[in-house]
Amino acid sequence: MIRNILAASLLLSTSANAFAATDITWWHGMSGRNGEVINEIAKKFNASQDACALTPVSKGTYEEALAAGIAAFRSGEQPNILQVFDAGAATIINAKGAAIAAEDLITQAGYTFNRDDFIDGVRYFYADSTGKFVGMPFNSSAPIMYTNTGAFEKTGVQPPKTWEEFEAVAPKLKEAGYIPLVQSQLTWEFTENFFSRNNIQFATNNNGYDSVEGTKILVTNPEHVMMYKKLKEWYDEGYFGYFGAGWSDNQKPFEENKVAMWIGSSGSFGGLQKTAQMPFSATFLPYWNEIKGAGTHSFIGGAALFAMSGRSDAENKCTADFFEFLTSAEIQYFWHKSTGYVPITKAAYELAKKDGYYDEQPVAEVGIQQLSLPGGEWAKGYRMGFYPQIREVMEREYNRIFSGETSVEDAMKTIETEGNALLARFAKTSG
Amino acid sequence: MKRTQFSSPVLPYLFLLPQMTVVFIFFYWPSVQAIQSSFYLEDPFGFGSTFVGLSNYTDALGSGEYLKIAWFTAVFTIVVTFLSLSIGLLLAAKADGVIRGSSSYKTLLICVYAIAPPVAGLIGMMFFDQHIGPFVKLAAWAGWDMKVGINYYDTAFAMIVVSVWKQIPYNFIFFLSGLQGVPVSIREAAAIDCRSPARRFRTVMLPLLAPTAFFLLVINMTYSLFDTFGIIDVIVKDKAANNPITLVYKVYMDGFRGNDIGGSSAQSVILMIVVFVLTVFQFRFIERRVHYN
Numbered sequence: 001m002i003r004n005i006l007a008a009s010l011l012l013s014t015s016a017n018a019f020a021a022t023d024i025t026w027w028h029g030m031s032g033r034n035g036e037v038i039n040e041i042a043k044k045f046n047a048s049q050d051a052c053a054l055t056p057v058s059k060g061t062y063e064e065a066l067a068a069g070i071a072a073f074r075s076g077e078q079p080n081i082l083q084v085f086d087a088g089a090a091t092i093i094n095a096k097g098a099a100i101a102a103e104d105l106i107t108q109a110g111y112t113f114n115r116d117d118f119i120d121g122v123r124y125f126y127a128d129s130t131g132k133f134v135g136m137p138f139n140s141s142a143p144i145m146y147t148n149t150g151a152f153e154k155t156g157v158q159p160p161k162t163w164e165e166f167e168a169v170a171p172k173l174k175e176a177g178y179i180p181l182v183q184s185q186l187t188w189e190f191t192e193n194f195f196s197r198n199n200i201q202f203a204t205n206n207n208g209y210d211s212v213e214g215t216k217i218l219v220t221n222p223e224h225v226m227m228y229k230k231l232k233e234w235y236d237e238g239y240f241g242y243f244g245a246g247w248s249d250n251q252k253p254f255e256e257n258k259v260a261m262w263i264g265s266s267g268s269f270g271g272l273q274k275t276a277q278m279p280f281s282a283t284f285l286p287y288w289n290e291i292k293g294a295g296t297h298s299f300i301g302g303a304a305l306f307a308m309s310g311r312s313d314a315e316n317k318c319t320a321d322f323f324e325f326l327t328s329a330e331i332q333y334f335w336h337k338s339t340g341y342v343p344i345t346k347a348a349y350e351l352a353k354k355d356g357y358y359d360e361q362p363v364a365e366v367g368i369q370q371l372s373l374p375g376g377e378w379a380k381g382y383r384m385g386f387y388p389q390i391r392e393v394m395e396r397e398y399n400r401i402f403s404g405e406t407s408v409e410d411a412m413k414t415i416e417t418e419g420n421a422l423l424a425r426f427a428k429t430s431g
Numbered sequence: 432m433k434r435t436q437f438s439s440p441v442l443p444y445l446f447l448l449p450q451m452t453v454v455f456i457f458f459y460w461p462s463v464q465a466i467q468s469s470f471y472l473e474d475p476f477g478f479g480s481t482f483v484g485l486s487n488y489t490d491a492l493g494s495g496e497y498l499k500i501a502w503f504t505a506v507f508t509i510v511v512t513f514l515s516l517s518i519g520l521l522l523a524a525k526a527d528g529v530i531r532g533s534s535s536y537k538t539l540l541i542c543v544y545a546i547a548p549p550v551a552g553l554i555g556m557m558f559f560d561q562h563i564g565p566f567v568k569l570a571a572w573a574g575w576d577m578k579v580g581i582n583y584y585d586t587a588f589a590m591i592v593v594s595v596w597k598q599i600p601y602n603f604i605f606f607l608s609g610l611q612g613v614p615v616s617i618r619e620a621a622a623i624d625c626r627s628p629a630r631r632f633r634t635v636m637l638p639l640l641a642p643t644a645f646f647l648l649v650i651n652m653t654y655s656l657f658d659t660f661g662i663i664d665v666i667v668k669d670k671a672a673n674n675p676i677t678l679v680y681k682v683y684m685d686g687f688r689g690n691d692i693g694g695s696s697a698q699s700v701i702l703m704i705v706v707f708v709l710t711v712f713q714f715r716f717i718e719r720r721v722h723y724n
Contacts, residue, residue, distance in 0.1 A: 061669075063688045070690060074477045091690055095476035243561055245672035246581030252562055317442050388704070389689035393670065396496075398671035418496075425490075428472040428481040 005097045011290070013310075013349040023320045024311075027072075028083040029065030029303070032056055033270070034139070037338045044334075052318035058205040062303060063388065066091065069308070073098060078308040080319045083138065085303040087387045089126055090172050092306055093134050094212055094385060094430060099306040102136040102140035102323060109320030117327075121371030122344045124380035126304040129209040131373050135304030136323050139341045141267040142298045143189040145286065149279040151178045159261065159281075160181040162289040164229065166261075170239040173260040179236065183263040184250045186398045187391045188301055189285065191219065192382065197287040198294040198378035208383035215384060217419040220412045223291055228408045232401055242402045245395045265301060266367025282366040284373075296323045296376035302341060311367040333357075342368040345374065385426025390419045438528055469697035475690040487697035497681070497698075499645065504677040506656040507591065514595045515651055516644070521600025524632065526603070527610040537607065544600035548658060552665030555593030559666075579666070586674040589643035590666055594659045602647055610636065641721045649713055656706070 022425060030038060032224030035058050046093045059065040062085035070091075071081040084092050092098055107112045115123060115131065121142070133335035147159045160166040166181070173180040178427045182411065183189050195202040200223055202208075205215045218224075234240035240396075241259065243249040257278040263285060264272070272280065287294040305326075307319045325331060332348030335341060343349050349368055358365040384390060397411035406414075437443050457574045469487050473480040491497045518715045526536050546554070558566045559579040570577040613636060621635040637644075661680055671684060678698065686695030 041691060063720075067687045067690070070475045088690075090476055093477050095474050096479055098476040136601055198665060242581070244578075245670035246668040249668075251562055256562075331521070386689055386691060387683065389691065392689060395672040397673075399581060401672065403578075403583070405673065421490075425472055425694070428483065429474045429693075430479045 009087065021051055022314045023053050023055065023317050024080040024315050024322070026054060026081040026083070026305070026322075027055050027059050027065055027069055027079040028056060029059055029085065030057055030064035030083070030139070031060070034339050037335065040338075041326070041331060041335065044331070048325065049321070052320070056176060060086065064219055073306050073308065073310075076310065078307060080309060080311050080315050081322070082308055083303045084135065086125070086299070087391055088113050089135060090208070090212075090383045090385045090387055090426075093126070093128070093383065094426075097309055097428075099134060101132055101134045102305075102307060103133040105307045105316060105320045106323055109317050109324075111320065117345050117347065119342075119346055119349060119368065120375050121373075121379075125300050126381075129206065134166045135306050136327070137300065137344045138305045138326070139302040139335075139339070140300040140344050140371070141265045141302045141341055142287050142370045143185075143263055143301065144195050144266050144282050144365075144366045144370060145263055145284065146254065146262045146268070146272065146280050146282045148178065148254070148257065148262075149281055150257070151176065159283050160286055161284065163227075163286050164289050166286055167239075170234065174238055177256070178260040179253060179258055180239045180241070181261045181263070182250045182254060182259050183243045184247045184265075186245075187394045188264050189421055190227060190395050191394060193225070193285060193298045195382070196298060196299045196376075196379040197222075197285055198223065198291045199296045200224070200291070201378050202382045203384055207378060207381065208385075209381070212385055212423075212430065214427070215423050217384065217390065217416060217423065219415045219419065223288070225408055225412055226409050227288075228398075228401060228412070232408060234394065235402055236393055238314055241403055245399055248374055265362075266370075267340045267341055269300070269361075269363055269367075270338075271340075280363075282363045282378055284366065284370045293376060295373065296379040297371050297373035299379070299381055300342075300371065336364070340364065340367075342371060384419075384423060385429070386422040389422050390415075393418045393422075447537045465699050465703075466694045467696075468692050469514055469700050470693075472693045475692060480693075483693065487693045488701070490694065491698055491701065500676060500678055500681050503587070504656065505675060507587070507659075507675070508592075508652055510591055511594045511598065511655040511659070512648065512651040513520075514591070516601055516647060517596035519599045519647075520593065520606050520640075520644075522599065522603050523606035523610055524636075526607055540603050541600050543597070544604070546597065548597060548661035549665055551593060551597040552662035555589065555596070555662065556668075558593075559589040580668070580672075580674065583673055583675060586666065590659070590663060590675065593662050593666065594655065597662065598651060598654055602651065605643050605647055606640065609640045612637050645718060645721045648717070652709065653706075656702075678705075 007194050026042070028035075028038060038056050042054045046052075047053050057079070059068045062083070065082065066084055066088045069078065072078045082092075113133070115133065122137040122140050124131065126137055129131050145159070151173055152159060155169070155172045157172055158171040160169055170180040192202070194200070200221055201218055203215055203217050203290070206234065208215045224416050231240055235242055236330070241250075241253060243253070251262060251264060253259045253270070255272070255275045255277060269282070305321075305323070307316065327345055329345060329351045331348040332343040332345055333351045336343040336348065336352060343352060346368060392413050395413050397406065400406040401408055401411050470482060470484060471480045472483050472487070475525050522540060529536055558564050559577070561567065561578065561580060564579075567577045567579070573644060577585050602673070606627065615640075617635065621631045625631050650665070656677065657679055659677065660683070663676055663680050667676065676684070679702065682695050682698045682702065685691045685698065689695075
């Protein structure tokens with residue numbers, strides 16, 4: 001208690017001394033524990049130097065943070081740093097001039113920037129087509145498969161690595177009284193990362209990286225259609241449980257020990273430790289063995305930080321300082337340990353290994369291991385405008401598949417038609 | 432009534448000014464902006480835009496999904512308005528007749544009104560939760576495999592129940608005060624003329640309640656169209672998917688979540704037109720039949 005008071009008064013005095021510091025703000029879309037950790041990181045940054053004072057502000061959800069950032073930018077009141085989630089990345093990256101490329105910002109501030117410092121899975125997602133970092137990857141996660149240890153011990157089978165293996169073990173798990181499989185976000189786990197894990201092209205124009213003009217979404221790819229036909233088949237046979245588009249409705253039965261495998265986020269690990277009623281482990285998101293070249297790393301989920309343009313040089317220097325601080329191995333390790341998100345640099349990963357963190361918590365390593373798998377041509381990322389709306393179309397059609405309102409083929413055709421219409425609309429927005 | 436005379440002709444306008452300023456800043460100005468941006472496709476950050484004429488309107492009105500949402504909005508509005516008005520009236524008529532302990536009944540019925548829509552949505556959602564909802568368990572007992580969030584009609588049912596439940600107390604308060612405003616002499620005269628209480632209610636009380644009912648009709652329709660937003664947001668849990676939503680929720684999804692400024696502006700202009708037509712209709716055709724004292 002006394003130590004807390006001391007620490008608080010120390011903080012007060014440092015912030016009082018820092019009256020000459022340059023103030024920068026950071027708008028983000030995180031709340032709860034993750035929001036608290038962000039505040040701790042800001043405190044650490046402010047305590048580490050005198051020149052800059054960083055204030056993080058939670059704007060609600062990812063979508064709300066992006067909407068608030070856009071509204072602020074239009075009225076010239078933008079924050080220095082805006083957190084933008086994976087699906088919204090195209091919106092800010094295609095608005096040429098809204099953000100300063102993170103790589104430019106950092107080199108202009110006099111630091112060296114080495115793309116190879118980052119782990120493979122995060123290198124391209126927020127970069128432009130030449131590989132230059134536009135957004136600074138921040139909270140990165142991977143869709144991984146959590147396994148109910150008891151269910152596998154009882155049935156004597158191994159957690160599957162591929163969907164073929166899944167088909168072999170599912171009947172045994174069902175017989176033992178478990179729902180073999182549930183997932184929490186079809187769009188992220190079975191569409192976007194179906195394309196990355198199986199190394200299949202997701203959109204024309206190099207997955208949308210090369211140009212917004214004429215980009216078309218490729219959801220009617222026969223392998224992708226096959227994946228959903230299988231899911232529907234498994235659903236009808238009782239091998240796959242589906243509880244709607246909401247994340248937690250699907251996570252809950254796993255926590256209650258009713259499910260053998262749940263596909264969630266590597267970032268779910270921290271929360272799951274508190275809520276799961278049984279011991280659990282985790283493994284990679286399965287892929288199809290029969291698809292040639294499959295087994296590549298997944299796309300990163302989560303969000304990146306964008307340095308907004310239109311701020312003074314002194315402020316931009318502070319933003320660069322903070323990016324350097326944030327990507328340092330110690331802070332990345334701290335973030336990784338406190339939240340469950342993966343460390344984005346190789347140095348931070350090494351530090352976590354050396355510290356013995358994964359000996360205590362092997363599940364915490366699964367996400368980063370999956371992101372460190374060999375990459376493929378189509379595992380770098382995707383860039384599609386109005387993508388949040390395309391995701392909404394997918395959510396609608398996928399629900400219809402499982403409620404029996406539509407067939408898989410028709411659903412994919414609808415997504416393709418409406419998705420391409422949205423992409424064409426987006427191409428017109430840049431004028 | 433005494434006529435108030437202002438000494439200066441400018442003074443009344445001065446008194447009107449604050450109100451007009453508020454109306455202008457918060458209504459007319461955004462409306463003009465919405466109409467303007469509905470003709471463009473615009474980069475969310477404001478870097479570029481393309482004039483597209485009426486295509487934002489034709490895109491919306493030509494989309495099967497949009498029309499489906501419009502259809503649901505109409506049905507939802509009519510059902511919620513009808514049910515919350517009739518249940519409110521029934522409860523008011525019954526509470527009006529209660530002599531002993533009437534104030535505790537009234538308080539119990541009214542206190543629901545103090546609940547904010549998102550909270551009502553949350554309470555309702557717990558009732559209909561797939562895993563723990565008592566209503567779902569009750570339905571399962573009756574052989575109804577209820578899946579709120581997956582089945583379109585089950586979700587629609589949950590939305591209507593929660594929205595109606597939230598609005599009943601409001602209607603109850605107004606109907607009750609309307610009923611209690613009917614003079615005792617009229618009630619006694621009616622009781623002498625006619626023995627059937629139901630007929631008395633229909634022929635004497637209802638016409639006297641007409642101004643209240645008309646007011647409530649307008650309020651309930653705007654409630655169903657706009658104020659149910661919080662309830663819908665909580666019930667679909669941020670992911671509309673194949674669940675029913677109203678036109679206002681669609682504007683929010685496209686505009687605030689999808690960053691499609693042109694498209695969502697066109698949709699809100701369409702909504703403005705709908706409200707305008709409804710208002711004209713209500714005041715020209717329904718209000719004529721209402722007799723204010």
